[in-house]
Amino acid sequence: MEKFNRIVIVLLLLLQVSFFSLMKTNATWFLINSYVYKTLTIFLIVCLICFNLIFNYYKVNQVREYPFFTMMLTWIGIYLLILGASQVVYNQSFITTLKGSYVYLMIGLYFLLVFFFNDEVNFRFILRSISFIGSTYAVVLLIQAFLEKSSHIFLDFGNYGLNPIYDSFGPIFHFIRVAGPADFISFAILLTLIKMLHDKFSIFDLSLVLIDYLYIVLVSGTRMYMIIDFILIMTFILICLYQKHAGIVYTIIAGGFLLALGILPKLIQGFTGGERGMSFEIRTNEIKYYFDKIFYNQWFGIGFPDAKRYSQLIHGPAETHLFSTNANYYLEDIGALGIISIFGALGIIALIWFILKLVTLFLVSQRKGEFGLILIYLTLMLATLSLLDPQRIFYLFVIIYVLEYISKKTSGNNLEGIL
Amino acid sequence: MKVTTQTQTLKNLLKGLKKTWLLFICLLVGLTIVFSLAAHWYSGRQTGDVEYKATTKVLITPNKNQEMDGSTLQVYLNTEKSIISSGKFEKYLQKSKLKPNLLNKEDLTNYQIENDNGTSIISIHEINPDKKKALAIVNYVAKTISRNPMNMLQEGTAQVIGTSDVVQTTSNRNMKKVYLFAFVFALFISMIIALVMANYSKVIYDAAIIHSALSNANIYEVSKFANVKDVLDKFFRKTAFFDSNNVEATVIYFNNADLIKSTLLSLLPADVQTKTKLVEYTNEKNDKSNDQFQQLSTDSLYHETLSADKSLSLIDCSKTINVGSGKNQILIVKDGSLLKSELNDLVVEFNQITNLDLYVIYYNED
Numbered sequence: 123m124e125k126f127n128r129i130v131i132v133l134l135l136l137l138q139v140s141f142f143s144l145m146k147t148n149a150t151w152f153l154i155n156s157y158v159y160k161t162l163t164i165f166l167i168v169c170l171i172c173f174n175l176i177f178n179y180y181k182v183n184q185v186r187e188y189p190f191f192t193m194m195l196t197w198i199g200i201y202l203l204i205l206g207a208s209q210v211v212y213n214q215s216f217i218t219t220l221k222g223s224y225v226y227l228m229i230g231l232y233f234l235l236v237f238f239f240n241d242e243v244n245f246r247f248i249l250r251s252i253s254f255i256g257s258t259y260a261v262v263l264l265i266q267a268f269l270e271k272s273s274h275i276f277l278d279f280g281n282y283g284l285n286p287i288y289d290s291f292g293p294i295f296h297f298i299r300v301a302g303p304a305d306f307i308s309f310a311i312l313l314t315l316i317k318m319l320h321d322k323f324s325i326f327d328l329s330l331v332l333i334d335y336l337y338i339v340l341v342s343g344t345r346m347y348m349i350i351d352f353i354l355i356m357t358f359i360l361i362c363l364y365q366k367h368a369g370i371v372y373t374i375i376a377g378g379f380l381l382a383l384g385i386l387p388k389l390i391q392g393f394t395g396g397e398r399g400m401s402f403e404i405r406t407n408e409i410k411y412y413f414d415k416i417f418y419n420q421w422f423g424i425g426f427p428d429a430k431r432y433s434q435l436i437h438g439p440a441e442t443h444l445f446s447t448n449a450n451y452y453l454e455d456i457g458a459l460g461i462i463s464i465f466g467a468l469g470i471i472a473l474i475w476f477i478l479k480l481v482t483l484f485l486v487s488q489r490k491g492e493f494g495l496i497l498i499y500l501t502l503m504l505a506t507l508s509l510l511d512p513q514r515i516f517y518l519f520v521i522i523y524v525l526e527y528i529s530k531k532t533s534g535n536n537l538e539g540i541l
Numbered sequence: 542m543k544v545t546t547q548t549q550t551l552k553n554l555l556k557g558l559k560k561t562w563l564l565f566i567c568l569l570v571g572l573t574i575v576f577s578l579a580a581h582w583y584s585g586r587q588t589g590d591v592e593y594k595a596t597t598k599v600l601i602t603p604n605k606n607q608e609m610d611g612s613t614l615q616v617y618l619n620t621e622k623s624i625i626s627s628g629k630f631e632k633y634l635q636k637s638k639l640k641p642n643l644l645n646k647e648d649l650t651n652y653q654i655e656n657d658n659g660t661s662i663i664s665i666h667e668i669n670p671d672k673k674k675a676l677a678i679v680n681y682v683a684k685t686i687s688r689n690p691m692n693m694l695q696e697g698t699a700q701v702i703g704t705s706d707v708v709q710t711t712s713n714r715n716m717k718k719v720y721l722f723a724f725v726f727a728l729f730i731s732m733i734i735a736l737v738m739a740n741y742s743k744v745i746y747d748a749a750i751i752h753s754a755l756s757n758a759n760i761y762e763v764s765k766f767a768n769v770k771d772v773l774d775k776f777f778r779k780t781a782f783f784d785s786n787n788v789e790a791t792v793i794y795f796n797n798a799d800l801i802k803s804t805l806l807s808l809l810p811a812d813v814q815t816k817t818k819l820v821e822y823t824n825e826k827n828d829k830s831n832d833q834f835q836q837l838s839t840d841s842l843y844h845e846t847l848s849a850d851k852s853l854s855l856i857d858c859s860k861t862i863n864v865g866s867g868k869n870q871i872l873i874v875k876d877g878s879l880l881k882s883e884l885n886d887l888v889v890e891f892n893q894i895t896n897l898d899l900y901v902i903y904y905n906e907d
Contacts, residue, residue, distance in 0.1 A: 179551075185753040187547040192737050199733040206576065206726040210583045213592075216722065237551075288612075431594075431668055433653060
C-alpha cells in the first residue's frame with residue numbers, strides 16, 4: 123500500500139509538470155490535465171483517499187495533532203456557501219457553477235497528505251520527489267532552450283503545451299521565454315531548501331537549487347519569481363550562517379536593510395516609470411477594480427459566475443486598455459486581494475484565520491528556520507500571485523501539509539518523538 | 542506525548558460526531574429553512590429569469606497589400622477586438638443614425654467579443670432577456686463593423702458570415718430544484734459544523750489516545766462492563782494480590798463507583814478481605830455507613846505514607862484527579878467519560894511514581 127501510494131503521488135507530481143512536456147498535448151488532454159485544468163489531478167486525489175480509507179485505515183487512525191484541520195473544514199464550508207449562493211444569485215445551473223470553481227476541491231490533497239503521508243519517511247519522500255522532479259524539469263527546459271537556438275525542438279511547444287514567447291530577453295544567452303513551469307520549479311526550490319534545513323546541508327541539493335534558479339533566470343523570464351527565489355536562497359544562507367555566526371547575520375540584515383532603503387526609490391521608479399509604467403498602470407487599475415468588488419454580493423464578492431456569460435464582470439470592462447494586446451484583468455495577478463474579491467467577507471475571515479494560525483504555529487514551532495522560509499514564500503506570493511489559481515492551488519495544500527508536519531511538537535518522552 | 546485539544550484519531554472524531562447528532566439535526570432543519578427562504582427571496586428579486594444569447598460572426602481580413610505572419614496577424618486581431626469593445630466605438634454605435642429604433646443607448650454596452658481560436662473570425666455575443674433585442678444588437682454591431690467606420694479595420698475588410706443564431710441560456714427557475722439544493726447544501730454545511738464541534742470536543746472516545754499519553758501502560762479494551770471483572774481478576778493475579786501479605790493495589794475510576802466496588806468485593810475471597818486494608822478516597826458525599834471501605838477525602842492521599850500491610854485503595858477521580866503512590870495501579874475508564882485535560886493531569890501524577898506498573902481498562906457502555 124505504501125508503495126502504491128508513493129507511485130500515485132509521483133504520478134500526481136508528474137501531472138503537474140505535464141510529464142516534463144515531452145508529450146504533445148491535444149485539446150482533450152488539455153481539458154483533462156494542464157496548467158489551467160486539474161480535472162485528472164483532483165479525480166486521482168479523491169480516488170486515492172477512498173482507496174486508503176478502505177485498505178489503509180490503521181494509518182489514518184493514528185493519534186496525532188491536526189492544527190489546520192478545523193480551518194480546512196471551515197474553508198470547505200465557505201466554499202460550499204458561496205457555491206450555493208452563486209448558483210442562486212447568477213441564476214445558473216449547479217454544473218456551471220461547479221465548472222467555474224472545481225479547483226477548490228483540491229483541498230482533498232491536504233486530507234490525503236496529512237492522513238496517509240504523515241510520517242518521517244513519507245515526508246522526506248514528498249520533499250525529495252518534488253525537488254528531483256523540479257530539477258529534472260529545469261534541466262530539460264534549459265537543454266531545450268539551448269537547442270532551440272539551432273532549431274531543435276523536442277518539447278511540446280504547441281498552443282496547449284508550453285506556448286513559449288519567441289523574444290530574446292535573457293541577460294547572456296538570449297533564450298526563448300518559457301514561463302509556465304516557473305511555478306513548479308520555484309516551488310521545488312522552496313522544498314529543496316526546506317529539505318536541506320530538515321535533513322542536512324548537502325552540495326547535491328544545493329546544485330539542484332542552482333539548476334532550478336538558472337532556469338528561473340535564463341528561461342522563465344518571470345521577474346516576480348526571480349525576486350522571490352533570490353530572497354528565499356538568501357534567507358536560507360542566513361539561516362545556515364545563524365547557527366554558527368549569529369553576529370554576522372545581524373550585521374548582514376542591518377546592512378541589507380540600509381541598502382534596501384537606498385535602492386527602494388530606484389526600484390519603485392523601475393516598476394512605475396518607463397517601460398514598466400504601462401504594466402504598473404494596468405495593475406493599479408486592476409487592484410482598484412477588484413477592490414470595489416469585495417462586497418459585490420453583500421456578504422460575498424464576485425463568487426463563481428459563469429466565465430462566459432459574466433466575462434466582463436470577472437475580467438473587467440473591456441474598453442479599459444485600447445492598445446494593449448492583453449486588455450483583461452486577472453484575479454490571479456493580484457494575490458490575496460483576488461481571493462478576497464471572490465469570497466468577500468468570508469474570504470477576509472478565512473485569510474485572517476490562516477494568518478493567525480501561521481503566526482501562532484510559528485511562535486510555538488521548534489523548527490523556526492523551515493517555518494520562516496515558508497512564511498517568507500507565502501508572504502511574497504500572497505502579495506502578488508494568488509495561491510488559489512488552478513496552477514498554484516496544488517502547492518498551497520502541499521505547503522500546509524509541510525507546515526503541519528514541521529509544527530508537530532517533538533517531546534523528549536519517547537524515541538519516536540525525538541526521531 | 543502530551544495530549545492537546547488538537548490531538549485526534551479518526552475513530553475518536555467519528556464517535557464524537559455521532560454524539561453531536563442532535564445539533565446536526567437542528568442545524569440541518571434550520572439551515573434548510575434559511576437557505577430555502579434566502580433562495581426564494583433572491584429569485585423573487587431577480588427580474589427576467591429567462592435570458593437569450595444571440596451570436597453573430599464576422600470574418601476580418603487584414604490589408605491585402607501588407608504581408609503578415611502568424612504573430613502580427615494575432616496582434617492585428619487583438620487590436621481589432623479591443624477597438625470593437627472600446628468606449629469610442631460604443632459611443633459611435635449609440636449615436637449612429639442607422640441604429641434600430643428598438644434599441645436604447647444602454648442596450649449597446651454589454652455585448653461581448655470573442656476570437657475563435659486559430660481563425661480571423663470574431664464572434665459578437667449579447668445576452669438579453671429580450672430575444673428580439675439580443676438579435677438586433679448583434680446584427681447591428683456586425684453590420685457596423687463591416688461598413689468600416691472611422692477606418693477601424695485599418696485598411697482591412699470585414700464580412701458578416703452566417704446568419705445570427707439565438708439560444709435560450711436560462712430557463713424559469715424550478716423552485717423544487719432550488720429547495721432540493723438548499724437541503725443538500727444545508728446537509729453538507731451541518732455536517733461540517735458538526736465535524737468542527739466534534740473536533741473541538743474535549744472528550745476521549747478512542748483508547749489509542751490514552752495509549753499515546755500513557756505509553757508504558759498495559760491497556761485492555763473491553764466491550765462491556767461485565768468483562769471488567771475478568772481484567773481485574775487478571776490484575777490481581779499478576780500482582781500476586783491474593784497470595785502475598787504485603788502487597789498494595791490502587792484502583793482509579795471516574796464513574797460507576799458502586800458497581801466497581803461490588804465487583805472488587807466479589808473477586809476478593811472472604812479470607813483475603815479480612816486481611817486487607819480497604820480504603821476509598823472520594824470527595825463525593827457518601828452516607829453508606831455499612832460500607833466495607835474506610836472513606837477518606839481525595840486530598841488525604843497527599844499525606845498518605847505507604848504501609849507495609851496488604852491494602853486495596855480505591856480512588857474516585859470524578860471530582861479531583863489524584864493517584865496512589867504505590868506501584869500497582871489500575872485505571873478504569875468508561876468510553877466517552879474521560880476528558881483530554883483529565884488525562885493530562887493523570888499523566889503528570891503517574892510520572893511522579895517510580896517503577897509504576899499501570900493497567901488501564903477501557904470499557905464501552907453496555
